[in-house]
Amino acid sequence: MTRHRRQASFELLEMVGVVKENGYHGDGPESPLLPPVHTPLSYDYILVARSGEDSKKLKMQQEYINKLKEKNLKITKIVDQTLVFYGIQAPKEVFEKYRYLLKVSDACNWSEQQGTVPLSTRIRIVNFMLNHIALGNGDHLRELLKKNVFEAKFCLHERKCQEELSKKWARWTAIFQGQPINDVRDYFGEKVALYFLWLGWYTWLLVPAAVVGVIVFLYGLAFFNTSPLIKEVCESKTIMCPLCDKRCRVWHLNDTCLYAKVSLLFDNEGTVIFAMFMAVWATLFLEFWKRHRASYTCAWKVFDWCEEEEDLILDIVCDPECKPREHRHSYLRSTLVLILVTLMLMLIVGLAQALVLFRVFTTVQLAEGSSEFLSDNSSTVAMMLGAVLHFLTITIMTKVNRIVSQKLCYFEETQSFAAYERSFTVKMFTFQFFTLFSSLFYVAFFLGRINGHPGGYVRLSGKWRLEECHPSGCLTDLFIQMAIIMVLKQTFSNVVEFGGPWFKRWLRQQRTETLERTCSQGCNKMEDKDINLGAELCDNCKIDDWLRNYRLNDVNAFSLFDEFLEMVIQFSFTTIFVAAFPLAPLLALINNIFEIRLDAIKMVSLERRMVPKKTNHIGVWTGLLEAIGVLAVIANGLVIGITSDFIPRLVYRYQYGPCANGTITDVDCMAGYINNTLSVAYMDDQNIYKDFLHEQMVTHSGQNVSYCSYKDYRSNDDHSLTAQFWLIMAVRFAFIVLFEHVVVVCKFIAAWFVPSVPLAVKNQRLFDKLNRLKEELGASKV
Template sequence: MSLGGKETSFLIPEDSQPLFQRSEQSKDSVFFRDGIRQIDFVLSYVEDVKKDGELKAERRQTFEQNLRKTGLELEIEDKMNSEDGKTYFVKIHAPWEVLVTYAEVLGIKMPIKLSDIPRPKYSPLSYMLGPVKLPLGVKYPKPEYFTAQFSRHRQELFLIEDEATFFPSSTRNRIVYYILSRCPFGEEEGKKKIGIERLLNTNTYLSAYPLHDGQYWRPSKTSRINERYVLCKNWARFSYFYKEQPFDLIRNYYGEKIGIYFVFLGYYTEMLLFAALVGLACFIYGLLSMESNQTSIEICDPNIGGQMIMCPLCDEVCDYWRLNTTCLHSKFSHLFDNESTVFFAIFMGIWVTLFLEFWKQRQARLEYEWDLVDFEEEQQQLQLRPEFEAMCKHKKMNPVTQEMEPHMPLCHRIPWYFVSGTTVTFGMALLLSSMVSIIVYRLSVFAIFASFMESEATLQSVKRFFTPQLATALSASCLNCLVILILNFFYEKISAWITKMEIPRTHQEYESSLTLKMFLFQFVNYYSSCFYVAFFKGKFVGYPGRYTYMFNLWRSEECGPPGCLIELTTQLTIIMIGKQIFGNIHEACQPLIFNWWRRRRTRTHSEKLYSRWEQDHDLQVYGHRGLFYEYLETVMQFGFVTLFVASFPLAPLFALMNNIMGIRVDAWKLTTQYRRPVAAKAHSIGVWQDILYGMAILSVATNAFIVSFTSDIIPRLVYFYAYSKNSTEPLSGYINNSLSVFLIADFPNHTVPMEKKDFVTCSTLCFCLNFYW
């Protein structure tokens, strides 16, 4: 067999019998041609005929030679054997000596004794929840062991029954990737060039990935357990939406980092069930009391609301209007702005505190169960980013390990920190300017909607369901949702670029820096419009005759008679549901369409063996930041559920339904549509936990302010206790009390409706909302 122009042979033990003959090799084989050595990693490349083709070939040859020096074994599949006839595949196998060496370097824990601690027994409640439980063989795929950090010099202490299966496939691909990420492929100006990632970025290699165990739709034909099939059958099926997740199996197959994400998502979804039930009860209460609401009754009454002539909503083109035209609007507002609003805001404050505290407890238990208690020390000592090592020309003594390690002086980082800070500031300013643009849009089109809805003869049906405020809020919310989705695309690219330029030392520092930038961008992007409607809209309007104007052109927006809470609900509903629908469609359809197109384009030689490595090569790449975007989406949803939940008690219910479906979508795409990610360890959800704590504290304040300033509950309570004189209908007369009287003869000439300028009399009055004065 030819490897880089050299003939290489492998010694196979005489007592070993190949599982597959070369001429009869199964397309699902995960072994070398000898049928013995397991494929732990695959590299693919295409010969480049351009001017840098020779350089790439030289780098590949040097890289592969250095991989062999570390002890890895390589087998190359010629392009003539591939389905498309042009792709080379380099299959990598880590022999036992390599595995034990790097298992010790990475401090990987392996079993030393079967655990004698019994698993928790089912309680009576567990029997009641029987339908949601998984079979024990799926929930606990392997026995529990006592473990210790592996030592190659003390192998007799570990339970090594078979060297081929002692290290699970997730551990094997983690070790091989560790070697690949630190293997040099050249040197330039005295600085080593290292790492598979740099080769992938320059297209020297097309891809690098571990293999799936087998097909996801059928079990393995050999005695090996196809964990991918088990996951697809018991986890990735949409019909199993009510089932618990096989966390141990996820951890064994994908690694702890992905496993802990699904534990967090599942726990968050379980807790959402309680919030959703209480929120639904509050909504039902508002629905049942909607018709008996005294405020709506007075607004809809022709003898009360019908006799109240209201001030124009805009200058000149808007006419006077009657209060009863907002009858339906006031009823809808009562759905979300009623006596239960205060109760639900208090409940969610307690819920978010309990959720975070219980999650800390669940996470601590998970660290113990998955042997992650001392993982943080490993991470700090070993996981230097290859890019950081390549960029560093200085070394410094580590005071803990007493070893020399790469060091980047602060003076070399300051320019990039300045660029990063400037870029983040500019991005935030651009986000705020986009929000101002939306406000300008609202002010500009409000007069159009108001004048369009003035014809009482022809547009009574329209006016019954839409007010100018509601029509403007709906259109502006849809436009804002579209702008948010567009801006997110650009901010993801910018954030990744500036974080890379900061040259973080470890993977943890890189992820923390990127997380903070992306969160700040998306926090402002998604929530700025909600903050505007909740706390700023209608607060700086002025009063008739002395309205305030934005840029001296547009009159500031007013809230409707029922207040701004219904508009905040509309804004929140459109952005939250729109984001979830777009996200689910994108997550489900994008890999499906891309995989179909790639298979259609590459399957040109159907008579050839469509091998396991080619099948995985045609799948989508999960990427290093795949899990990052999943966390970001969940945290942003957490913000919608907590920050403004007093205005929208159905938010937890929509989040619950989205997560139930989202768990299965994520499982389905991971198992069937994506290449197998490289296994990685993590002992917690990282910086996301600090972000959740910050949002929880902020949510208490925002909901308190919504109840105090945006909701109409406080003015109603003041009227109930201080001014109400009717014992049978305590809120009788509240509407008249909440309005102020204005003599329309005092309007400045430039604000009076153009068609009514000649008909103004000194005795004519109109009503305005009290808090505008």
């Protein structure tokens, strides 16, 4: 057998799986620069085009392939009916150059210098080359994909690794097992591995948050039956003013007995402690995450990795004559971007106000409808419908926000893809945050506080009354909004996230002709070493595997961004307004237990392999999480101080209640609190008479009444605000200032107390640097 024939035989043996882990690639000893072969198909990348395209597309296709060949990339072309596959392999010189430049760079990875270049690194280098090779007209691969010159590009899944990951990680039966993060990193790269490391850490630390939240809920559940507040509401005969115009009639306070019980489950003394706990929890979570990340990045030898240096190295590998892309900044562009972002946020806030109008209009329509049940519960039903409509708005605006963010980033002309990704992340998250939370901020801090009072209601266009808080308290409305949006969003996201890729893969399989080709035992074992005997059979093996990967769902540079965005938004729900919904951490924990396996199954089995990316952090998401932690302190302080009844109850207990003078011991200190929060409107007042029709002042039992009560601290004579109102307002603001300062101090102490890098990692880095310097000194002497 000649030398060339023997070389071809080894290539075939390697292709079908005989030469695997020994890394043999021809004559001579094993090459230290080529990675071990993990699959029978040692191709770094695959391009797919349609056969029978018009001459212009074929010309551009061939020109691009010739450009690849000029870079000494090996191209294998296989035509399968309507599809043309190009298998791409990079020569070892590319990786030799990469490893040498890595050695002299600050972004050094000692493991890659000492051993072989991993397959994940090979894929990343080839992907960079493919994306930066341009045709004569300046078109890159991205433009060629848009013009359908090529239909798809992807790196191949390795069957052996897929099977191992599926067995240990990407399956539902492993839902309560740990994650093989090192295996994920070897296969998908550091960026994906750090996402799953962060998600696992976040899920694990949700356990104490969920436990404390459940305890707060159970605390409210244990005492609400014996609470004098509940007893006073449920046994009250107080007649309340109509909640809307025309159809609404007066009603009894005890009609809200059930809602009052629900409200007390979330609005009790334990809520304050839980809000403080969650603010400190968010800080500890981030600080311990930094330690957790540092341990892994140190073990992976990427602690000192630098993204900018890595890009420069890849630029040189792709084109030795390249020039750096200079940093640029335009005050004009920045100003325009800021103006456009502001306009977009105004649009989003405007949509939130549209939801307010929807609830007001729906309340009126339900109140004037024929259904007695809907009429009596018009405010609650309108609030629920508003929450569902808000969820639909979120779904639509997510797509709009993405398009706008991309356009703004293109307009900025960022220096690199990493800078583009950071800019896109900040803009997209900001838009999504306002889309999700603008309506919640309105419910928390404005609902029921600007609607006026009997005889002086605030009306839209002089016709429709603004909506009021639920009779059991404003916190109930916020709880309803959060519960519906959070449950719907998580359920809908998981169904779409898993069902969408599964359906798309099935649809692609139906559209692609199924090939009945199999690699026989003879090809796998290669008992006959003659190259002519097995070449055609192994071409069939290749095309089968390429088709299998082609049928999977496409991924792009922002596929992982979508996963991060979903989880960071959930983190926002878990921390911001958690005082109104203590069960939010529990819902997040349950969701994340399934989310980890869902994402794993999707990445391993339903989607094409992501291009492995190197990194040593989760990027700008860390800063966003820190900002959310600060906002959570402010929001929860405001919720407790303004939205909940915690402060009014506190003032009543120590200033106006039966225990205020400290002498009464046989009466509950909160007795009479409900009546104390009510003011009275009399029908003999001409302003009141204009607001309420005579038929509205008739109870359901047919009794005519001449007065009604409403929740506010106002004088019964002229409806002016009482001294108690101003005292409560002063205590509210004092509490907010005190709460936020105490919690912020606790956050700073927690951040200072927990070092962001473990001592073991610091010492390991010292030893690594020392050994590296000694090795360099020894090499220079030689």
